[in-house]
Amino acid sequence: MERTPVMSPERSVTPQQPMPGVSDGWRFVPLAPGPLLDPDLQLRLWPGDRALVSQGDAVGPGQPLVERPRERVRLDIPLRGEPTDLVPGAELDIEQLLTARGRPQVRPGDRVTLLYVGADRVAHAVVAREPTTILSPVAGTVVALGPGRIVVRATGLGLRGPVGWGRPVLGRLIIGVAGPDEELRASAIDIGAAGAILVAGARLDIEALTRARAIGVAGIVCGGVVARELRQLDESDERQRAALHATTPFAILALDGFGRRPIPVRAWDTLVAASTGDPVAVVPEARMVVLPPGTAPAGGRWTQDAVRVTAGEGTASVGRLVGLAGTVRRPGGTYLPGAHVVFPGTVDRPVRRTVVPLPDLERLG
Amino acid sequence: MTGPSGSPGYHEPVSTGTLAFFTIDHGTASTAVSLIAPLEGRFRLLATGIAPHGAEVDAMLEDLVLRVEAVEPGLLDPVAGWRRWARLESVTRGPRRALCVATSERAATDLRRLLGGRGWRLTGRVLGSQLDPLDAVAACLDPDLDALAVAAAGRSDEEQRLRARLLPLLAAVRAQRPDLPLLVCGPGDWPTLEGPGVHALPPADAPLDGDDPVLDELLSGAALPGPADTDGELPDGRRVIGASVATLAQLLDRRIEAVDIGHSGGVRVVAGPGGVERRLVVADAALVPEEALDHDELLEGIVGWSTLRADPASLADRFRNLRIAPWRDVAGDGARLRSAALRAALGRLDEAWRDTDRGAPPVGDMLICAGGAFAAVPPPAAALAVADGMRRPGARPLFLDHARLLGPIGALPDDGDRRRLLVDLLDDALLPLGSVVIVGDGRSTGRTPAMLRVSSRLARQEVELAPGGLHLVDLPPGMPAHLELEGREGGVLGLRSRRVALEVSGGLGGLLVDTRDVPLRLPDRPERRRALLEAWERPIWGAEP
Incomplete structure (x- = not known):
């Protein structure tokens, strides 16, 4: 809620005149989100997924990135002795598991990844079955690869x-x-x-x-x-x-x-x-x-005072912000800071100047 | 008014030419700025402004200076150096995310209270009593987590057995994600969890009452690694608002309650002359929580407060858009949309407030409404939202922190500075919204009419209050009135007495007298529910197009 300053009559302003204040009112309007150069894409990795690339690798569109099973099954393996080479997240030797008795869950072609070894000396693992391949949709570089995620810095x-x-x-x-x-x-x-x-x-x-x-x-x-x-x-x-x-x-x-x-x-x-x-x-x-890289980024054709209406009356219209209008009472009983915006004329409509709430504007240039 | 000693100042040094300064509250959806300067021997709020997050803050500050200079030339002399004027700033950040790893349901509930009451979003839970290793590892390795929070419920044999089930899981996760902080509640219960990245918290069932600066510092995220904040070391607005409320309580020698609903969470704080008695920060009490984008049940709880006539799918999408772009589309239907979301958010905050209760929750003598959500609805709608979302028999005067000063002023490290500033700014900072009087609990007064007599300098009214309704009395800001309530059966205002007299004050929203049930009973069928809500809202929105 904002109170408009009380003004003496000789300094009063009419709604048609810009309020006293900064002349470049566009600085009150947030810049519309634009394209990001070489964005990072994070993809989630789940237990049983296998990355087919390494950190630092360059990848191209369509290149295999991750092997993801269609089916994941939990496997509990009671351990004998004190094996020391069990590392959480590492793949287990499928041959050993296939020859062990009482392991009907494991089939040839499965991959088994250790989750962790419980206090009761039971190794908890995930069986990854029916692999599918996730292809890289973009060209770029793998900038992070770790448990739970892979991040590709896309070129473009x-x-x-x-x-x-x-x-x-x-x-x-x-x-x-x-x-x-x-x-x-x-x-x-x-x-x-x-x-x-x-x-x-x-x-x-x-x-x-x-x-x-x-x-x-x-x-x-x-x-x-x-x-x-x-x-x-x-x-x-x-x-x-x-x-x-x-x-x-x-x-x-x-x-x-x-x-x-x-x-x-x-x-x-x-x-x-x-x-x-x-x-x-x-x-x-x-x-x-x-x-793709080389796409001309948007923004060049817009001046700094070019604004777009994002909500309410005239949504998607593009105009020029010519001044701040102060706090204006809007339908619904709310008081909002507004701006005078001039919209260009069209075949059916003349040039018009209207007050638009600042929160319903975004800046293009 | 520089930053805390030893830390880099978060604003430029105070210039010697003027005592004028700015306050800036950086919200997640909008930024509020104010210009304060000495005038006739006391600090006054000269101008204030608000703009969507992303607007140039310097442009907003310059505009304040130019507006004041246009109205009263020379008042701020000299204005040329306004860029060097002091700035009191606070910032609201989005909630951090933690996964709850607990031995049992009880420990998980306590952990949810501890972290969920301090602004964290708990994304899920892993229980030792129902441990599925595959699901547990997948949840723990979620790359969007900021921390794992770990708790047990004592040291019984059963708890120790469950703890032993969780420890290998935690060790495996730490081996794979050594960068992921571990928040360990009651570290004595988890002797093997130590080393870098392990942060000790009090036991999960520790009371939430009052402020614990060390715990708050840790849980506000300042001590945890994470993405670099562009706002550097600015104080957390949700934390420091408690300091402002406590100072106000000392000044007025009353118990003050404040509630703040914003884009990224809600805060409720009660402070008395002795300091903060309880403070709760709840991510789910955001105007439209992030989870509502994917969880239909949560969204339905918000949509259920709406009286807008639209097909349910379109209406739900409008609330989703309110989450995505909270500053857009405020006018017209947008105010009603926000009014519905505000009532639902206050209801969720109230539920969490009562849930954390270990006795009767403290109650303020007056309520200060703060945050962007209150600023986006007309004053009577704000009063109705309080009546709907925070139901308790009694009378409470409501005020609005319209310039969002409480956060930045709370950032002042010295209590004396805060007190001197708030003494001067009290009238400017708090806008009277009116008073809300909730007559009964529905068991006694709900069945029979009650008599209301209101006497003020302007008028005298005598009204028979029908049960289950709302009555709006036009009482201007600052206008005191004598109010008498007489129940035909049983007590009123939560008291045993059938007849009660009290003084109330008016505001922009007038005086709202509420004879509905406590808690509200709303029909399940959407049409009936909307018809009832419309009837209740009629006096509030009646004058609006």
């Missing part, structure tokens, strides 16, 4: 979003909508998008999501996604796994939140710049889309 530009779903994918980028605040309809998705990463605008409904997945789209990048639809995808995957059907990797990354959210302008500009280049990667676990 990263766009981070708050919502990610699915598995890492790689594909060429297709801009599926004409603008960042448009919605992608199911009927607009055709077979030409198979294997691609589709930029879907402000959102896409479950019908469009299902169609995209059915025709083999590798991933979706959008502004917002409905959480209920992610739950439906979860349930669909669960059913397929229960039926022992292999699911094709598919990824969704929402760059601005849940529901219908326009793609932030700086992210949109960067995606458009990347759409004619090399394949891009979507890494849902790291909530990031990685664009």
